[in-house]
Amino acid sequence: MLENIFLLLCLAPALAAQTCEPNAPDAYKVRLSIKTALGEQAYKWDENEKFLFQAALAYAMRNHIQEQNFSVSNILTCNETERVSFWFMVTSPLDMSLIKKEEVEKAVRKSRNRINNAFLLSDATLEFIGILPTLAAPADPDTPPWLIVFGVVLGVILASIVVLFASSVVQNNRKKKKGIDEEENDEERRVKIVENGAANEGVYNTTFTADEGFTQM
Template sequence: MLEKILLLFCLSSALAENLCRPDASNGYKVRLSIKRALGDEAYVWNQDEMFLFRATLAFAMRNHLSGQDFQVSNILVCDETPRVSFWFIVTSPLDATRPVGKEDVEEAIRKSRSRINSAFLLTDQTLEFIGIIPTLAAPVSPDTPPWLIVFGVVMGSVGAGIIVLLVYPVVHKRLKKDEEEEELEEEEGEEETRRVKTMENGAAGDGAHNLSFTDDERFTQM
């Protein structure tokens, strides 16, 4: 009986291992760029780091599918390369030969993406789950609706245009009046200048004497 149990266990393990292969229907490729992300502080990827990856993924599956006891053994890894890339597949805690659906795996990774990234000091760009688009942060909703902002800008522009149309004739009239007053002052100034010159010329004529009518003997003596 014990031999049958061990045989079934070995067969189950072998079947589970065969599930993980490149381009598997329920598999995913992971690519890490540790050197690019951390530079001189980059750590060496080894089996301890791989164990941490499988553990964080098991945590993500537990967090998403509550009540299901995912273990590290449910995260199968294969086709690992020195440049740190590999494939993984998630199996069911109830049946090691049955892969978990892609929808659940993808949703679990999206929900725990920040926890997975922080475990390896990486980002969405340096810890890539090929084919799983990370969930973007929800866009910030402004307190004022965009349509109301546009409406306010349009109404402000219309109001400014009305004000310009009302103020421009007044300003134009005022400027024209000022120009007319300046021209009038210039004309008055020129007229005053001519009057002064005329008066000066007249005064000079009044001061001239006819020597033929003088009483001075020097001028009357023949």
């Protein structure tokens, strides 16, 4: 009895692998453009890289369905080509039944960046045909946006106060200077008037002197 159970467990992955076919309802196609992405530093796709892909997918499935302990034996691949494309399906570690395509898609999208990083590729060079690339999560700034806006508004207000204060000081200085200039001009005019008056007092009027001389005769 125990031997039959052990034999069944050993044959289960092989039997499940027969269901991995291109365009199967629960299958996905993967295409890797390693040379395009890495150029001269491109690595060769071999069994080790294939194992890494299966391990990465198993991690993604564990991350999405945490109640099941997926392993590389649950990631079935088939129809592999030299241009590094193949199909894969995922089986349940509980009963070797196929995981629904929708659940596989959710798992891939959730761990897409981790899968890309494992192969030094991006969404454009590691393509899961039929699964849209995930958008990067928006960066969470260290400073809250409202605090940034408050700082900008406060800075504008302070700058306006400084400008108004500086302009008022400049206007006051101009008024003082203008008042000093007007006082100096008034003083100069008064001095000229006094000088002109003193000059007129010192002039001798010969007209009256001559008249007085003729009258005495």
